[in-house]
Amino acid sequence: MATVVRLDAPGCVTIAEEPDPPLHATGVRLRTLYSGISAGTELTQYRGTNAHVVKTWDADTRLFVPARPAAAYPAVVGYEEVGEVVEVGGEVDAVRPGQVVWGAWGHRSTTVVEQEYAAARVLAPGADPVLGIFSHIGAVALNVVLDADLHVGETVVVFGLGVVGQIVAQLARRNGARVVAVDALPDRLELARRLGAEVTLDAREGRVAEQVRELTAGRGADVAVEVSGNPKALHEAVRTVAYNARVVTGGFYQGEARGLFLGEEFHHNRVDLVCSQISGVAPRHAHRWDRARLNATVIDLAVAEHLRLRPLVSHVVPFTDAAWAYDLIDRRPEQVVQVVLGFAAPDGCDHRHGDA
Template identity: 50%
Template sequence: MPEVVSFTAPGNVALVPCDAAPLVPGSVRVRTWYSGISAGTELTAYRGSNPYLSRTWDAERRLFVEGQPTFAYPVVGWGYSEVGEVVEVADDVPEGMAGPVVGDVVHGIWGHRSEAVVPAAAVRDRVWRGGDAVSGTFARVGAIALNAVLAADVRLGDRVAVFGQGVIGLLATRVAVLSGAQVVAVDALDRRLDAARAMGAGAVVAADAPGGAGAVVREWSGGGVDAAIELSGSDRALHEAVRSVVVDGTVVAAGFYQGGAAHLRLGEEFHHNRVRIVASQISGVPGELRSRWDQPRLVRTFMDQVRQGRVDVRSLVTDVVDAADVATIFARLDRGDPDILQAVLRFPAAPDDP
């Protein structure tokens, strides 16, 4: 019987049985090998802090409003970084170049589940031909990182600060370097700062540096960086990012911020330096790029860099655990285990050697 990860209540997550989905016209059945955990987003379900769990998302007005929560526990099938093998193809899906075939290894979004039925078109261009299937789980998080760098309008010779060196922050550091920027990475953990250096950061700054990381970044850059990208989801880090940029500089707020923003003081550097804060979220690309960029292009571009060996995503994987052990890995993530960078769930169909 298929299985799926279910958040049953705050602090509770388990792998539970589920019904097999029927194969419908235009679809394929994919048996999951690996599914990457996006800790920032998924911990909001684990902790109960996601706004969808407490308020109504009015899609037409694009507002959160008081009322019945948009969804409630159990929260089933979260996850957006999957790799698996096509095991069944609907009769109307063209063979060969026009559609995926049985045996193809594909990456996509179908949640932490042992198998899924997905539209053939959704995975047609996502056949993974790299040597390491686990690397395919980075498609979505890589696209998020690239989207943030595009929002920062990074150009050759720019000085860029990346606040937060979790997985997406490390990928943003690497993408910014590949774009020609001089990058300074900020984080609280030495291990992550070491990883940032490996990704090409020219300098690193401790998040708790005396006087604030923003002031240290300003000194490193000789008066402020051209842009800062904040990916930790901390309002304190967002404030330091604002402090770090030049007059009329840009701060990209790409973290998933929870609760209030007591440490973001808009009457200080933000006001006096005319700082521009822009949001970056994977549901859309920067407005000025919409005629040329979309989510599929973000994914293709990032994964091409992985295939070419220009982004070493495999070095970020610290934990590959059986999906049945999902509760243990989320407990470690919840308490901020410093030894975890990227955790990946392994399903029974996966090859023996990840």
């Protein structure tokens, strides 16, 4: 049997068992080592605010229709996993037991994948296996940077310094941009400074747009990236960029966008508002970039230490404490960045109070 972390209803996390998938000839059985909890999409499912929970997505028209889906719960969630190969089918020759594989298969203790899937996602020997949980969320951040179309010498302002924002800030620096990092949580601002942001601004103090203009000789930012999912932050991002500049929205906004005033700077400064969403890549890049390349690029950069992802892990907790972990993320965001569920703890340690 596979042990799974399941959302039975908004705010209700349970541990359940499901039949383990049978191993077929080309299958690879993985034992999960770690699984990251997304503080974006997953948290909206936990809170019951996700659009897929309150409405139904019509795949043919690509429209949400006002009908509550019948099967929103229970659900096995999670899309940031890394595991060890423990068994292979008789026709498998591309991977072997003991190798570590990253991917997305939900908060579950074991799974079976095709050998082609596993072979394309083998983590380099000796790499910290926790890095494997960043393949998807890191790809989200990399896709944002591709949409931002940054250039050497430009100033980019990153609003929201959760996991995605911290990775965006690091990738923007590697693109040659000067990074201004904005958040309302002091610990996240300090983390961004440690990871290389040149300027950090506390959103609680206000005047972000004015301060950025002071930093840019009155011009404003070349690009702003909004990844907090807060409409008020999006409005400030619009205020922060220069005339004819770009704002990239990677945040997952819930409900009405109160606090966003499109008749003000957005209209008068001809701001280009770009949506970045991981289901697709910008048309100008789509012939060269896809999800697989985004995922693999992030992992390669992390293993080579060009991206510092391990410091983003604030907590590693036993998967049996999943309900506690979701509640922590929901109620005390100032205490967390990336929370990871451990499905195997050889050291026997309880890291509920932080592992960074």
